[in-house]
Each structure stands twice: as structure tokens, then as C-alpha cells.
Amino acid sequence: MIKRSGILLLVVAFLVYGCKSKQPTVPSKPETPEVVEQKPGEVKETPEEVAKEIPVETPKEEVVIAKKERKQPPLNIEEFRAAWVATVANINWPSKGGLSTYQQQQEAIKLLDFLQSHNFNAVIFQVRPQADALYKSELEPWSYFLTGTQGKAPEPYYDPLDFWINEAHKRGLELHVWLNPYRAHHTTGGEITETSIIKKKPELAVKLANGMWWLDPAKQETQDHSAAVVMDIVERYDIDGVHFDDYFYPYDSYNDGKDFPDDKTFLAYQNSNGKLSRADWRRDHVNKFIKRIYDEIKAEKPYVKFGLSPFGIWRPGYPQSVVGYDQYDKLYADAKLWLNEGWIDYFTPQLYWQINQYGQSFPELLGWWESENTKNRHLWPGINVGMGGDEKNVDETINQIMITRGMLPESKGTVHWSIGPLMKSEMLAKGLLEGPYRKKALVPPSPWLDDNAPEVPQLNATIEKDRLLMNWEVNNPADIFKYVLWFKYEQGNWDYKILDGNTTAFSLQNIVGEKKRAMEKIGITAVDRLGNQSDFKEIILKN
Secondary structure, eight states, X not given: OOEEESEEEOOOOOOOOOOOOSSSOOOOSXXXXXXXXXXXXXXXXXXXXXOSOOOTTSOOBOOEEEEXXXXXXXXXXXXXXXXXXXXXXXXXSSSSTTOOHHHHHHHHHHHHHHHHHTXXXXXXXXXXXXXXXXSOOSSSOBOHHHHXXXXXXXXXXXXXXXXXXXXXXXXXXXXXXXXXXXXXXXXXXXXOOTTSHHHXXXXXXXXXXXXXXXXXXXXXXXXXXXXXXXXXXXXXXXXXXXXXXXXXXXXXXXXTTOOOSOHHHHHXXXXXXXXXXXXXXXXXXXXXXXXXXXXXXXXXXXXXXXXXXXXXXXXXXXXXXXXXXXXXXHTOOOHHHHHHHTOOSEEOOBOOSOTTOTTSXXXXXXXXXXXXXXXXXXXXXXXXXXXXXXXXXXXXXXXXHHHHHHHOTTSOEEEXXXXXXXXXXXXXXXXHHHTTTSSOOBOOOOTTTOOOOOXXXXXXXXXXXXXXXXXXXXXXXXXXXXXXXXXXXXTSOOEEEEEETTOOEXXXXXXXXXXXXXXXXXXXXXXXXXXXXXXXXXXXXXX
């Protein structure tokens, strides 16, 4: 439809509809997100784009548009792309303890900028490496790995977790907090001060032969304390997920192959008429703790995802050709049960082996875990990007990503161990950006948490000289985490831009290439914090 009033101006509106979520209100984004300017040296997508407010006073040419119902977006652009950022032993961040606030923040920004520019959409940030905190906590001391002294706050003061959350969200990245529920002190963790739980609650901790300290998982006070730490973060911070790795009971090598020293705890259990074997008793405590964490997170903030990254092999012989470490028997971690019961939202087994490695083959193990995914949770394998040698890293990493896409097409995703090798290997980073990660992706939705899509945005479009100017609005902007702007030129394929939820205007070249191909079709979808995408309505343009 065309309206004329002096200047020819076309306004095309989508019908607005939506439905209210069954879940409590979900915060969609940080308070001050911004569109990040492209930096020199980054890969630049075409056609040329400008994200800015549209000047309504400028003369605009007439354009003819027709609407076409099309419920599904033109492309499936969902894939979880994350990297671990380890703080224990200063593996990834900060580079050493005791750096100034400015130095810490600059290092963090460098890591986050890399993830953004290489089209990742999530970061898994370790905030509790040894019963300590890389954030302001009343429950545990400031981390030695942050300041070089356990219990000492950063100077000048800032809250690192709050900083990481805000900077990640500005770059369109989810932030998942990574905690170690039972490790009380690492061998690289400096002096144990009076602020440590080892000194405050010595009855909860045991020392291992290699010098580490571990909280006894079977003690109720251990479980209560670790659960309180998790929920303190969930309640106070605008996080997107909570993440545990493979450390439950410690690896037996940490104690020179000797059994975990919990004789007193098990004897007390037996004296209370307990009937389980010692191994089953240990697994039972870990199982109950995992379910407790899942239930408590969902009771407080249902949209916060809970993810687990256990050792990649459940037991030797599962599947038949697999040999190796037995986490069920050694770590007392029944990860298969957690996946079977759906006590997690995403499951990231550490499949740190090569595709053709007989006995621990990547696709064989991935296929077995998928066969156990009876609740259809996200299965996003953890892969090791530091295989040794640039060419080998590139080939193995990209091949594993492509195998995962092919085997798990309904919810694609990969978590990379770790951000360090990703940044150090220019060949690997380039291979990802020019290959599987050449375009941005949305985090897949989690329909068991909420499957209510946001309303369809109302889109307005006009042509000014050689540019197509677009702006849009929704009735409930707080519900929107991101927008996807879809567009198609004549004789071309559909393309898209993923935009921050605060972006309300965008422009694209209307004519491109030597053949003067005009913009033919456009559309826009809204995405909420859980990845639900609104319906899509196609707009056909005629220049």
C-alpha cells in the first residue's frame, strides 16, 4: 500500500501478536547494551551496513511492497558456540595475580572482543576455582588468582563478575558462571589464609597427597555451603547459566591412588543404619546435590540454564569399543543418570580425543551420549582445540564441529577448551572465522523451560537514495534479547544480521554489485532470552 503527502513515503507494518510466557518475567538484556563498532582488522560482512537512527526529515523515494505469510524464518541459524575461560592457576585470566584493575579489565576485554569478532555467542567464566570468589561474596574470600592474596579485594575496587557480565552482554555473548563445587584449595593457590573454609570449617575439608584440599561431598554442610554459593550468584547477578565441570570426587591420582579419606563420614552413615555400599553412598550424595542445584536454580530464575561438563567416558565399554577412565567408579559421578533424568539444561561431555582415536573416538562417544539423551536436552560436546600443531588443530577442530552439526542437527553446539589456544593460533582462529563460524548464530532455544515466542516486531521501511532504511518496534521491548534482520537481493540467497535487543534501526544498501541487484525481500524476527524466535513475515519489495 502506498501513501502520498508531498513526499512519497512507504510504511509497512507487520501485524503484532504474541502471547505471555507461562514462566516468571525473564530479564532480556543488561541495562546498558550497545551496538559495538567494527574494529580494524575484523572480517567485514557485505553489503555495507549502518546501524543508526533514521532521519525522518530526509526525502525518500516510493517503493512498492507486498506481504507474504511465512511462519518460519528462511534459515536455521541456531548453534551454541562457547569457550571456557579458566582462572585456576591463572590459565586464561587474569594472566597473573595482583594486576591492577585496569590491567585485569583490559585483558578481559581482549578475550571478549576475540569471541565477539569470531562469532561466538557464549563464554563460560570460572568464578569459583577453589572455594573462593572472583566476585564480591559474603560466603567466600576473594580469590588468590585475582589479587595474589586470598581474601584481598581488587584495587581500585570493582566486581570482576559484574564487569564480565556487562561486557559480555554488550557483545551479544551469554555469560555462564563456572564453579567447582568441592575443590577447596589448588596446589597453585597460594597461602591458605584465615578466610579460607579450610580454616573456618576444618571438619569439612581433607588434604590429598598432591597437596590439594577437598571438601567432603558426603557431608551435609558441604552440600549446603556449595549450594548457597551457587544460589547467591543466581540471585544477585544477571547471568545466563551455571556450569560445573568434571571435578566431583577427586581423581585418584591426586591422592597417589589411595581412596578418598572419608572413613569417619562413612562410619557415621553406617552407624545410622545406612545400607548402601561406600561407592553407591558417594554417588548418591553427588546425585542428590546435582538435582538440588537444578531445582533451586529453576525455583529462583527458570531461565538460567544449568550445564554440566563431565569426563567424556561414562564407563569403559560404553559404547563397546571404548576404553579408558571410569568416572562412575573413580569420580563417583553418574553423569548418565543426570542426562537420563534431565537434571541439566545442557550436557557438555569433555570429548578431548581425536575423531580416529580408537578406544576414545570422538563421534563414537558423541553418538553414545546422544543415545542416552532421553529427555532431549542440549548436547553440546566439549572439544580440545590444543591438539598440537596448527594444521592439525584446524583440521581436527573444524571436522569435530561439522560432525557435531551432522549428528545433532536439532540443537547444534560446541564448547571449546579453552580460549587460550583459540587466541594463540592465528591459523585456527582464521579457520573458524572463514569456515563454520563465518556468520553469527543464535543460542538454540530450551523449550522445556519456556517455548513462548515473543511478539512479531512492527517493521517500517523506506528508501532514501541508495539505501533501504528500516526501523521497528514491539509492545514489550524488555522481553527482547536480540533481533534478526533478514534480507534478500535479487538473484541472491537470504542473508541476515543479528542485532542487539536495544537496536531499533538499521540501513542497508538498496542496490549492490555490477549487475545492480536491488533489495527484493526483507523481514525481522525478535528473540527472547531463552532463544525463542518470533514468527517471520516476508516483505516483498519492488523498486
